[in-house]
Amino acid sequence: xxxxxxxxxxxxxxxxxxxxxxxxxxxxxxxxxxxxxxxxxxxxxxxxxxxxxxxxxxxxxxxxxxxxxxxxxxxxxxxxxxxxxxxxxxxxxxxxxxxxxxxxxxxx
Amino acid sequence: xxxxxxxxxxxxxxxxxxxxxxxxxxxxxxxxxxxxxxxxxxxxxxxxxxxxxxxxxxxxxxxxxxxxxxxxxxxxxxxxxxxxxxxxxxxxxxxxxxxxxxxxxxxxxxxx
Numbered sequence: 001x002x003x004x005x006x007x008x009x010x011x012x013x014x015x016x017x018x019x020x021x022x023x024x025x026x027x028x029x030x031x032x033x034x035x036x037x038x039x040x041x042x043x044x045x046x047x048x049x050x051x052x053x054x055x056x057x058x059x060x061x062x063x064x065x066x067x068x069x070x071x072x073x074x075x076x077x078x079x080x081x082x083x084x085x086x087x088x089x090x091x092x093x094x095x096x097x098x099x100x101x102x103x104x105x106x107x108x
Numbered sequence: 109x110x111x112x113x114x115x116x117x118x119x120x121x122x123x124x125x126x127x128x129x130x131x132x133x134x135x136x137x138x139x140x141x142x143x144x145x146x147x148x149x150x151x152x153x154x155x156x157x158x159x160x161x162x163x164x165x166x167x168x169x170x171x172x173x174x175x176x177x178x179x180x181x182x183x184x185x186x187x188x189x190x191x192x193x194x195x196x197x198x199x200x201x202x203x204x205x206x207x208x209x210x211x212x213x214x215x216x217x218x219x220x
Contacts, residue, residue: 006150009148032207034208036209043112043198043211043212043213043214044151044198044200044211045210045211046208046209049206049207049208086150086151090207094139094156094158094164094202095141095153095156095166096141096153096209097153098143098150098151098152099150100148100149100150101150101151
C-alpha cells in the first residue's frame with residue numbers, strides 16, 4: 001500500500017541549531033513529493049516540491065530513492081520556523097497523500 | 109483574488125443535525141478537495157472532484173456527501189452529524205501545471 005510516514009509527532013530544536021524533519025514513503029514507483037507547512041493561525045501552504053529542487057526559507061529536501069525518504073532540513077533554525085509540517089506525496093493521480101505531520105517548536 | 113474561501117469558520121452541531129460546508133475558489137482550477145484534519149492523523153481526504161460534474165471518494169467518505177455545483181464551488185454535506193465528525197475541515201483546489209494545492213482557512217466543526 002502507498003503510505004507516507006512522519007515518525008516524529010513533536011520536535012523541539014534550539015534556535016540556531018540544525019533541523020531535520022523525517023519523511024519516509026512506501027511506493028514502488030516514482031512519486032512526486034512535497035512539504036506543506038501550517039503556521040499558527042494561517043492556512044496550509046506549499047513549502048517546497050522535490051521536482052523544483054529549490055530552497056525556500058532556508059529549507060531543502062532531497063529525495064533518496066534507495067531509502068525512500070524525503071527529509072526536510074535547515075542548517076540554522078529560526079523562531080519563525082515553529083509550525084506544523086506535513087510531508088505529502090502524489091502517486092501519479094489527482095490525489096495527495098499526507099503524512100501525520102510533525103509539530104516543530106524552536107526554543108529561543 | 110481571494111483564493112480558496114470556506115464558510116462557516118466555526119460550527120457547533122448536535123448529534124443527528126445536518127449541515128453543509130461551503131467552498132469556493134477563484135483561480136479557475138479544475139480539481140477541488142475536501143480534507144479533515146485530526147490530531148495525530150494528519151490530513152485525510154474525504155472526497156475530491158477532478159473536474160466540474162465529477163466527484164470521487166477519498167480515504168474517509170462515510171457520513172459525507174459532496175456537490176460540485178460549478179467550476180468554482182464544491183460543498184460538503186453532513187446528513188446526520190456524529191461526534192466522530194468533530195474535526196477541522198479544509199477545502200483545497202489544485203493548480204495543474206505545478207501540481208500545487210491551495211487551501212482554504214478551514215472550518216472547525218464540533219458535534220456534541
